[in-house]
Structure formats: C-alpha cells, structure tokens
Amino acid sequence: MAKLFLLPFLCCLVSASLFDSLEERILEKTMPKAASTQAPMVPQPKSFSMGQQTISLSSGFKFMPSSQSNTLTAAIARYMALIFTHSSASDLTDLPQLESVSISINSSDETLQLDTDESYTLNVEASTREAAMGASISAKTVYGALRALETFSQLVLYNFSSGQYEIHGVPLNIMDEPRFQYRGLLLDTSRHFEPLSALRRVVDSMSYAKLNVLHWHIVDSQSFPMQSQSYPKLWNGAYSAQERYSTQDLKDVVEYARMRGVRVMVEFDMPGHAGSWCVGYPQICPAPDCTQPLNPANNYTFELIEGLFKEMTGGSKGMGIFTEDFFHLGGDEVNTACWQKSPEIMNWMKQNNFTTTDEVYMYFVEKAHGIASKFGRTPVNWEEVFNHFGSKLDKSSIIHVWLNHATAAKIVAAGYRCILSNSDVWYLDHLTITWQQFYDNDPHMGITDPKQQQLLIGGEVCMWGETVDPSDIDQTIWPRAAAAAERLWSPANVTDHDMMESRLHAFRCLLDRRGIAAAPLDNKSARSAPPGPGGCYVQ
Template structure:
C-alpha cells in the first residue's frame, strides 16, 4: 500500500507492517524479517482471458508510480486448476500466496488457486503487500518470506444497491463493483425496482419502464444490464437481481394498471387476475432467459422480496374481496398464494428463491424447503429458528448492517455475528450476509462514501476467521489503512471513524488522521 503507516502500526517493525495491513484478514498468514524489491511482476502460467485481464487491471493498481527499472521483475508462477470456472454460489475462491525470502527464476513467488476467482482474490492480497518508497523511488515487499493460505468463511458476501429510490447509472454501479472486489465481497444484490420507479426496460412489457421510470433517461436497457453483469463476473462478483412482490410494486401500475387493486391503492399487486402472473412470468423470462444459468442474470439465486405486505388494498377492492371469498382465502392465505405462485415461476426458470424474513414469520415451514430467508428486521433473532428447520439464511439485520443507517458505526458492524445462537450442526445453512445500501438518501453523489469504508467491516466478518477478528481495537489500524487504500484507487470512502458515516473531513489532515468527525 502506498500511504504512510498509521501510528499504531508504525511502531511495529517494517516486517510486521506489510503483512499486518491485509484486509480482510487472511485465514493464515506468516512472515519473516527481510524485504525484496521489484519494479514489476511477470506472471507465468496463465491461459484464460479472465486471469490475464485481472493481471492487466491490477498492474497499474499495484504499481501506480513510474520508476526506472534497476532490478529485474519478479516472476510469479501461477497454478489454477480451472481457469474457466463458472461463477455461482459456492464457487471456490481459495488461494495460497508464497513470497520467498530471495525470489528467483528457480524459486519464484507462487500463487495457487482452484479457480480464476481465487486468483483474483490473491491479486488483491498481493496488491496490499507491495509498498512504494518515495525516497528510494522503488517498490518492495516487506516481511518476506510471506506465506498465506486463504479462503472465505462464507460463500455469500454482498452489498445491496437500490436503484429505484434513486437511479444509479451503470457507470456508478461499475465503480461499486470494483470496490466490492477490492474488499473480497462477491455479490451485488441489485434491488432493481420498487414502488417509486421501475427503471428496467422489459422487452415483454415495455410500458413498465416507459411509464414507471422517473424519466426517459433514468432507465436500464437489457444491454446495459448484460454489460454490468459481465463486468462484475470478470471481477468475481455475482449480480443477484431482486424483483420485490407483491408489495413494493406500485410503479408497475403506471404502465399496466390492470395488475393493481386500483389507481389509488396500487399495492400489493392484484392476486385475483392471471394478468398479474402472466406479466411476472414475462418479466422473469426477460431477466433469466427462461432457463437455468442463462439470460441477463445467469446467477442461480433470485430475490423475490415478499416484505412489508399491507393487505388493505386487497380488502378495499370489491373484485379482489369477492375473489378471496370464492377461494376461501383470508388476507394471509392470499399472501401465501401469491408468494407460492411467484416462487413457482422462478423455480420453473431454474432459480433458487430468496425472500425477506416476513415470509418466514407468516408461513414458516409451509414455505418451499429450498427457500432462502433473508434476515433483516431490527433486533431479529430469527436465524436460529430458520436454520433449525433446515432453511438457509442470509444475514443483514437493520440497525447493524444497514448502510443507510448513518449513525451505525463500523465497530457495531464489525462486532456483529451472523451465526449467533445457531447450533453447530446448522452453521452450514448460514450462507453469509449483506450490507444493505437502501437508496432513499443516496444517489451517484453520495453512494460510495455511504457504503465505504463501513462495508469493509462487513467484508472482514464474512471472509475472515471469527476467532481472529474479535477485537475492534486490533482491527482499527488495518481498517483505517484500508480506507486509504480505497481512496488511492479513486473509491470515495468517507473518513474511517466518522460518527455520521458519510460526512466529509472538517479540516486539514492526512488520510489516516481523519478521525471522529461529527
């Protein structure tokens, strides 16, 4: 990293300094007391475009300053078992990285990985080991020999971005994807549409976007979506779409009012007409291609929301009330009918379904056993109950991992534990978690400094060993430096210990000195 060391770290030896600043903390790391200089790296053994392109992206990040080459570039021998691996939940991201005390052609730096995505994680770690000495005008790795063996604690590690409350251009979403990869987060949960706007251009139902978007300019074409999803894949980031139903869907009614209870009471969507489910099926086909691992979102997980369903609009509609009576349904029965029918549509297209925790609170084990429950309600302790019943869990509790909560500190986020109360026999059902960047008060002007650096606290909790990451005071120097690491790459991470998350610095000061800004 290219910034001066935080004072708490500066008192350590140079050997400790480099290895001690890796974020998120590797599962296993050891280091020595020597250093090695290099003006560049020469990667040997790469064959796929994904891996070669990753090197092209990282070279200027690792070596941002031009220097006169006075020593030879160090060889890095790379071994990847499958350089063309598919990116899905559970794709292997493990790697090892070894830097000998005196690297040479006979004893090179080595990286081993099961997939190209593990190799990408190794590159990020390597980038954090390289320092630039401005006085010597040279790059070096301190603390060699370095031995790292690393893999994520959880397979699902993400950030939710909401593009309905405020439109986020594709260019902004690409920068968010870059930043996720820097922290070894691997999911962009795209909350694509909501009550406020419908910014996606559906080929099957074009009036959704034409009438439901904020403006003709604040929309995503299918090509836009495909471009972002591929951009993310090349960085080891899965893009998981959320289409929230039956609530949070009022914007749908702008183009297709027949699927809503009335013009003045628009949601939940109308369960009494097949037109609603025909539209949902057509929209899902636009997004998924109608079959597994295909379409604009080849990701096998699909989030269907299901939260905050107020059934008043159903009971106020004479047509819907009459239909409910004919079916023998009360409001909860109708809610369950809607959830089950929409899940069946997603399942028919090869998707596994995620829903917010209200569907568990209402329907429990009557849900399809493959349903993944996304915990979010403030103070929720639903995780042990969900996993004890054999259902999988994603953790994002409001007040703890909600990034729009500007007064929630990084320390609170860091100390959170997704497996609390869950029995050892059920731990495998915890897929991981997400920081949620809801969009009511963020747009392009503020999204990055609201996500960062606090999402880094989440990334370490989801990547690193639980027992090695218990102390926020020990983590603080690395956290502070990681914020500067993000800034050096153009990621607008706010001062690291703000009391109000995205506040700007209040006065002069170095990156690592920007602390406790009101």
C-alpha cells in the same frame, strides 16, 4: 492572504527527517512486523506467516499465468494498473528484486455461483545465496486467483525515497479462503437512480474487499428503471427517460461483475413494493389510487410475472440476462389494505375460499416461488415471509433476515438456508452505526449447532437508496462495509478493534487512491467530510 503567502515558505523549512518519520509511522501502521498477529490487509486471510525481509519489485515485474483465461488476463491488466501508479526509478537498489509471480489455476471452469471455490495460496520466498527469490499464486478457480491478486496488491507499497515498489515481511506465506460463501452488498437503484458508472465503481470496490454478491434491488414502488423486451411499458415507471437501464446495460453489469468475481442477484420485490409496475400496466394493481400489493385476482398479474422472469432467466435454457442461481422475490412489508378495499379481490377471495388476506399473501408467495423454480432459480424472500408462514415454505427457499438477528437461529433450526442483513447494524443508510458495530456483528451469534451454522450461508450490508445518489454513494458505503466484509471472509476469531482500526485506515486510503470516494474513518456521521486538515491514515 498572509497565511497562503507564507505556506510554501514554511513547507520548505520542514526537514526531510520529519517526512521520513511520518512515512515510518505509516509503514508501521500498515505493514506490521513479523511478530504481529495480523496481516497488513483487509480482509484478514485465514492463515499466514511473515518474515522480516523487505524486497522490491523490478521494473520489468509481471504476473505469469500457466494457462490462458480472458478473465485472468483482464484481471492482471487491472491489477498492474492498480499497483504501479507512480513512475518507478531504475533497478539500482540494495534490495532483492522480485521479477515475477507465477499463477496456476486447477480448473478452467469459470462458472460463478454459491459453491464456487475462492481459496488460494500466495507465497513470496526470501532471497538467499543458494536460491533466487520467487513468488507464486495457486488457486482452484480463476476467482480464487482474483482474490489472491487483490491480496498481493495490498502488500505492495511505493517508497517515495527510493522510487521503488516494496513488499515488507518476506518470506510471506498465505493460505486463504472465505468463512462464508455468500458475502454481499445490496444496492437500491429505485429510490435514486444510479448510473452505470456508479454501478461499476460499486462492483470494483466490492472486489477490493472480497465481497462476491451484488444484490441488485433494481425496482421498487418509486421507480421501475429497467427495460423489459417482453413487457415494454414497465419502464414507463422510471423517474425519467434518461434514468433507465437497457437490456444490454443489464447484461453488461452482470458480465462486468463476473469478471471481478461478483455475482449479481436481482430482486423483484412483490407483492408489495411494486407500485411502479402499475404505471405501464395498471391492470395488475388493485386500483389507480391503491396500487399495491399487486392484484392476485387478475390472471394477467401472474402472466406478466412469468413472462418477466422468463426473460430475466432465459427460461428453461437458463441463458437469460441474470445468470445467478438465486432470485430474490422480496415479500416484505405487505400491507393488504388495498386488497380489502377492492371489490374484485374480495369477490375473488370468496370464490376461492380464502377467508383472510394472509392466505392470499401465502398464495402469492407460493405462485412466485413456483415461477422462479420453473425457470431453475432458487427463491429468496425477506424475513416476513418466514415470520408469517414458517415451515409451510418449500425447503429450497432462502430466508433473508433484516428485522431481527435472532430470527436467523429460528430459520436454520427449521431447516432453511439463511442470509443475514440485520438492520440494526448492517444497514449502511443508518448513518450513526459505527464501523465497530458493523465489525461486531457475527452471523453465527446464537447458532451453536455446526449443521445449523452451515445453513447460514452468509450475509450482506444494505445500501438503501432514499438518501443516496451518485454524489454520496461511495462515502456512504465505505469504509464501514469493509468491516462487515472482514467478518464474512476472515476467521471467527479475528475480532480485535485496535488491530482492525489501523488496517481499516489503510484500506480507506487504498480505496481513495483507486478512485472510490471512501469517507474518513473517524467521523460521527458515516459520510461526513473531514473536520479539518489531516492525513488520510489518521482521519
């Protein structure tokens, strides 16, 4: 009790200069001087230059778009709230004041797909006697403007001594675009259900790190939490009646993500990892006590798959729930023992001249690919499909590497596009993997041919859900995912650990301020709490 009684008294004895010194050290960490080779943000922009002037934002500061867009209007409102979190003092300041940032967008097309342009320029001019200070954002699409708004928001700091919002390093000129088009995060909602509030937080946090694909591993062997209007018994496989997503929920998540520049790629992992489908429709599984892989001998299996895919994609009209071009079909960890135990399937194999279950596996993959392609979607499969069948696959297929980074080089050499998620360093549920290991994982490792490098379209970190639910999802994803996000956005030569560490500390604090419960950077277990008292920027 004595310590608690004395604490307020002791705090009063701490001099103001100590707080000023701490603030200066934080500014030095998060806002490097002009001579620095890094910009004070995550991820690093492609190119930039910084001056030495400090400016403030006026109390009437605003963003001024040159054209109307609901997506941009909503983004401006979000970022005004994210930037201006404290009550500002009056405009009485010795610093030059920035009144506004103009925003110009070349195209009104708000389609969001792999080839969507996310580039932008951001300029903040210095104040001179001859000219008033100005700032501008220019982008080809609204999604480039969203990336610019995030960059600008990370440049603004609140000065508690003056009560002003400030930007350091002016004049500031940034020209930016992502290194890879595909920059994703897998979220597994089957092993543990994640409510809509958690999904929205994940999407928000992805946009802060400029990740642009939510890979929604929505169902698996353990549960089928989503509604299908075409096959209403599918969600009988949910954990409970309350742990479900309605059709409207799915649409809302897709639109919520699009408004933040995030595509939603849904995954229906098959023929393995589909035991939960059998709760509602047992006839599509080999036996009640041996439920997966799905039963290829029953025509109803593929009838259900086609009906489900048509509902999800909208069929040939393409106006379904999931608008993303990529459609993940899983295909991993297919144990064919249940097929071999089923007299029905073994007889069907003989009738169709299949001599091995591997041939049946290939048959199933090709059937699923054909259905996805019929509805205008590009099939994505996990690495095992390539390991089994190699160049037999249609060249439109995309292979998702998770077992071995080295397989990526083989995939692109064979002419296929590839997504990288090698589990040794980009699986977030592997808690002992450090942010440094995430950061060192260059997707182009082992791929030197420029044409083959182009076939590796990007990568994603994976948040598998066995030990993750709403209570710990934020701190398991962040801040380590930000290290991978920089690897996917920033130029290949941005690799310095020391320079990244100071920015990553600041980014973690930024996430915490924005309501994302990111874990301390310096801990042995990725989601552990702080070991003791300390500031956000040093833990």
